[in-house]
Amino acid sequence: MLAPHEYPVRILLCIIGKTPQIVTETLYKLAVDSEPAFVPTEIHLITTTEGANSAKNALLGVTGREGEFYNFCKDYNMQQISFNEENIHVIAGENGLYINDAHSSEHNRIIADFITNKVRELTKNKNSSLHLSLAGGRKTMSYYAGYALSLYGRMQDRLSHVLVAKPFQENEKFFYPPPVPRRIAINNTYYSTDEANIILSDIPFVRMRYQVPEALLTGTAGFQETVEAIQRFAQPETIEINVGKKEIRLNGMKIEMNDADLALYLWMCERRKNNEPPLVPDADAFVEDYIEVYARIVGKMSGMIERVEEIAQKRTAEQQKDWFQQRKSKLKKAIVKVLGDRAARPFLIQTVECDGQAGYEISMDSKSIIIKN
Numbered sequence: 529m530l531a532p533h534e535y536p537v538r539i540l541l542c543i544i545g546k547t548p549q550i551v552t553e554t555l556y557k558l559a560v561d562s563e564p565a566f567v568p569t570e571i572h573l574i575t576t577t578e579g580a581n582s583a584k585n586a587l588l589g590v591t592g593r594e595g596e597f598y599n600f601c602k603d604y605n606m607q608q609i610s611f612n613e614e615n616i617h618v619i620a621g622e623n624g625l626y627i628n629d630a631h632s633s634e635h636n637r638i639i640a641d642f643i644t645n646k647v648r649e650l651t652k653n654k655n656s657s658l659h660l661s662l663a664g665g666r667k668t669m670s671y672y673a674g675y676a677l678s679l680y681g682r683m684q685d686r687l688s689h690v691l692v693a694k695p696f697q698e699n700e701k702f703f704y705p706p707p708v709p710r711r712i713a714i715n716n717t718y719y720s721t722d723e724a725n726i727i728l729s730d731i732p733f734v735r736m737r738y739q740v741p742e743a744l745l746t747g748t749a750g751f752q753e754t755v756e757a758i759q760r761f762a763q764p765e766t767i768e769i770n771v772g773k774k775e776i777r778l779n780g781m782k783i784e785m786n787d788a789d790l791a792l793y794l795w796m797c798e799r800r801k802n803n804e805p806p807l808v809p810d811a812d813a814f815v816e817d818y819i820e821v822y823a824r825i826v827g828k829m830s831g832m833i834e835r836v837e838e839i840a841q842k843r844t845a846e847q848q849k850d851w852f853q854q855r856k857s858k859l860k861k862a863i864v865k866v867l868g869d870r871a872a873r874p875f876l877i878q879t880v881e882c883d884g885q886a887g888y889e890i891s892m893d894s895k896s897i898i899i900k901n
Contacts, residue, residue, distance in 0.1 A: 532684050533566045537656035540568040543673045544575045544664030548586040549703045552600050554661045554690045556704040557728035560604055566659060571611040574646055580618045588613065596703040603706050617646055640672045640751035647676035657684040672751065678733045679754060687733050693725040738870065757781065765874045765892055769794055770900045771824060778867065778875045785862050791822040792855050796877055801894050806880050806887030809849040
């Protein structure tokens with residue numbers, strides 16, 4: 529696996545409030561004062577309206593390229609970093625209104641969802657690495673950002689906090705130590721910028737991405753919805769099938785299946801509920817039993833029944849086995865698509881040994897399977 533600095537797309541994401549200095553201080557530690565250096569190809573900020581205005585004025589400048597970000601790039605010859613107003617993401621609700629405080633639970637929900645969606649978006653590209661800085665912004669913003677990275681962070685992503693030792697942290701004119709030291713006045717005392725001690729603390733975090741259902745990685749679920757879904761998979765596995773509604777839910781997550789796949793899954797679940805032995809295609813004549821279940825899904829008067837029966841009758845025993853394997857494979861894809869590889873495993877049709885032959889069953893406890901006819 530590549531190291532974070534080796535990825536072609538390298539993203540620095542900063543959570544900030546009214547202290548834009550955090551961006552250049554973090555950038556200095558990553559790109560100048562680290563070995564190996566992590567030089568971002570793009571920088572993104574998440575902030576409030578006040579924070580965005582402060583960042584634009586201080587980092588990008590008021591009338592052109594005279595902001596502290598441009599000064600940093602000029603000083604350290606890093607003109608390739610992409611950062612502009614479009615990369616400053618102001619927290620807003622679904623109605624487009626900007627959030628400038630966190631005085632209500634509704635505002636907290638909006639902040640959580642906004643940060644979660646942005647972290648999810650920035651971790652989609654397999655050719656990217658993300659470095660998330662938590663140094664600025666409100667404590668709730670930092671919490672949600674760190675938790676979002678725990679949900680969606682990959683092995684190449686990093687989390688950190690930057691701290692500037694006193695007295696430099698108290699001076700709004702200090703943004704980073706320049707290559708040639710400069711004099712700076714702090715509380716009527718003069719210092720050299722090379723005296724500034726900037727500490728970048730790497731924060732370990734649990735990467736839950738590889739246990740998160742796939743639908744949550746690619747969808748638009750909010751923070752609370754994502755947490756609730758993950759918590760469901762910390763509970764014992766359950767299968768719920770509503771035959772009349774043609775609906776399957778695995779630990780509450782809805783799985784879309786066509787009628788043929790649904791019939792096979794329902795049939796295998798009913799076999800488990802009835803304590804029947806594993807299905808052995810080599811020894812069992814299974815097509816008629818499957819068609820009976822299929823008729824309950826599509827309706828006994830459906831023209832599809834005759835078509836399926838006609839096709840089944842023309843199949844040899846070997847072709848019927850091949851059909852079963854193909855349908856079983858499609859079932860697996862449908863479940864894994866929503867749940868991801870790891871969370872899907874308990875719900876899949878398992879292969880077991882039966883007197884020297886391959887048998888197939890749903891291995892879950894029959895009491896955890898609920899079927900509504």
